[in-house]
Amino acid sequence: MTSVTSTTSATATAAPTTGDLVLSGVSKQFGAYHAVRDLDLTVPEGAFFALLGPSGCGKTTTLRMVAGLEEPTTGTVSLGEQDITRLRPYKRPVNTVFQNYALFPHLDIFENVAFGLRRRGVKDVKKQVGEMLDLVELGAFGKRKPNQLSGGQQQRVALARALINRPQVLLLDEPLGALDLKLRRQMQIELKRIQTEVGITFVHVTHDQEEAMTMADTIAVMNAGVIEQRGTPTELYDLPATTFVANFLGQSNLVRAAIVGKADGQLVVDVHGSKVTVPVPRCRVTEGEIWMGIRPEKVFLAPAGAEQNGGNALRGATVTDVSYVGVSTQYLARMPWGQELTVFEQNTGARDTLTVGDPVDLHWQPAHTFVLDAAQDALAGVEDIADDA
C-alpha cells in the first residue's frame, strides 16, 4: 500500500532544481489535429523517465519538442533555468537516440560517433570516441559502415553517438522497437546500467508497458495528447487513476458498481447485490456510480461456499475457461450478472487446478481494490494492448 495520496497531482508542482526538464502548458497542433494538449511535466535531473502510451498518443511529438525538432504551438520548455522553447536543436544540450537509429550511412562507425564532437570543435576526439565505443562494446568496429552491423550493434552506435556529447538530457525514441525480444531484454538492462553509470537524465518514449516498467523510475502514461497519470511503476500499477491506465498497464477487472455508504474509513460498494468495501484513499470518486477495479492476480478463487476471512467476496461464479501457462493458470469466471472476470493464479500446487463448469467464489483484500469514475470508458486502453501482442 504505497502512497495513495498523489499519483496524478505530482505533475509539475515540484520547484525546478538545477537541471530539471520542465514542460509547462505545452500544446502542439498539426492543422486541426491536436497532437499534444496543454501538457505539464517535470522530469527531475538524473531521472530515468518513461513516456508511455499507444501510437499516436503524442509521446513522440512531446519528445521532438524537447529535442527542438518541433516547436510547441503554445507553452514553454525549459531546462533548469534556461527557456529552450525556441532554441534551435543544434544549440540544445539535448541529444536523441532516434527510432531506427538514423545512423549516417556515408560515415563509418567512428565518424558517426565523432560527429557531435567534431561539430563542437572538441579536441582529443580519437580518445573519447575510443572510450565510448568500448563502453558500448564496439571498440573493434570503428572502421565499419552502419549497414555492416546488426540491429543491436547499430542501436548501441546510436546510443554512443548521442551519449558521447554528455547531454543534459538524453532522449530515446522507441530505441528498442526494432530489436527482437531477447536482444531487447538485454538492451533494457544495458541501458539501465549505462544510465546509472553516466547519471544523465533519460527520457524514454515507448509503447511497451513492460519496457517502461522495467527500466524507468518514473512513468507518465499518455493518451490522446494528455498525460493520464504520472508516478513510479508501482504507483501506476497499484492504483491506476483512470480506466485507460488500468487497462494499458497490465490487465484489470472493471465491474460496474455503486457506492452506498461509509464505515471506518472504508466505502461500502454495492456490486450487483453483494456488498464489498474499499479504503477511502483508493477511491477516485466517493459517491454514486463507479467502476470497481481489481487486478486479476489479486483475486483468489475458492470452491463455492468456502469461508471468507474478512476480505471481499463475490459469490456464485462459474469457471468458463482455464488456460494453463506453466507458472500460472488464467481463469475466466462468469459472474451471476453475465460478466466474465479474469483471475491469474500461481501454480503453487496448494490446490488442484479448477475445471470448466466448477462453481466458485472470488475473494480479495479490500486494500487491493480501486474505484474509478464511472463516466470513463471501461475498455479504454484495452485494444492498445492487443496491438502490441
Added chain:
Amino acid sequence: MSALGHLSTPVTPEPVAARKGGRRRTAYLLLLPGGLWLILFFVVPLVSLVAASLYDPNGSIEAGFRMTWSFHNYVDAIADYAVPLGRSLWYSLLTTAFCLLLGFPLAYAIAFKAGRWKNLLLALVIAPFFTSFLIRTLSWKLLLGDNGFVVDALRTVHILGSDGRLLATTAAVVTGLTYNFLPFMVLPLYASLEKIDHRLIEAGSDLYASAFTTFRTVTFPLAMPGVVAGTLLTFIPAAGDYINAQLLGTPKQRMIGNDIQRLFAAGAYPTAAALSVTLMAAITVLVLFYVRRAGTEELV
C-alpha cells in the same frame, strides 16, 4: 526449369551438377538479347568508327577508302583541331558547373519542400523534352537575338552597350548548353535527394550541426551518387554537342562536334572518325579519373 522434378527425389551429386549447368545455361540465355543488342548497336559501329579513323586520308567517297592503318590521322587531327577540342571540354565543364549550381537547389526544393507540388514540378522539368532539341535551341536564338526583348531591355538599363550582343557569344553557347542539359542534372539529383531519410538531417541538427553544416556533412555527401550521375549525364553529351555552338555562336565558339560534322559532310571520313575516337577517349579518361576521385562506389 526441370529442377522442380528433382525436388522430392534424393539428391545425388550428379543431378546437382546437371542442375547447376542448367542454371548457368539459363543465365546465358537470358543475357543473349542484351548481348546481341550491344554487339549490334555498340560494338559494330564502334569497330567501324575506329576502322574508319585508320583509312587512307587521301581517299574520297567517290574513289572509296582503303585501310592503310594510318595512325598518323590521329596526329594530324589532334594537331589541327586541338583548339576546338579543348574548347569543347572547357564549355562542357562550364555547362556542367552551371547545371549543378542551378540544378541542385531546384532538385533540393522539389525533393524536400515541394509537398503536393512535387509531381507537377517534376513534370515541368521534363516538359522541354516534348519539343525537339533543335526547335528549343532555335527559340533561344530568337530570345537572345539582337532585336529580341532581352537585348533591348539589357541595353535600356545599360548592362549591355548600345551595340552589345548576346547572340554569337560564348555566353550564349554555354547558356544554350546549360538550358538543354539541365534536366539531365536535375533528375538524378532529385532521385538521390529524395531517397535521403529525413531523420538523418534531424540527427545532424540534433548533433550540433547548423543547417548549413548539416547540408555540407550529411545531405550533400548522401546526394553524391546523384551529383556524379548528373554531372556525367551533362558533361558527356555536352562535350559532343554542336547544335548550340552552331545556332547560338560563331566560328569563334566552334566546338569539336561542329568540326566532326563538317568533316563528315565533306567526306573526310578518316579525319572525322579520328576526331570522334579522340573525343571519346578524352571523355573516358576524364570520367574514369572523376569517378575514381568522387569515390561513389563506397556510397552504394
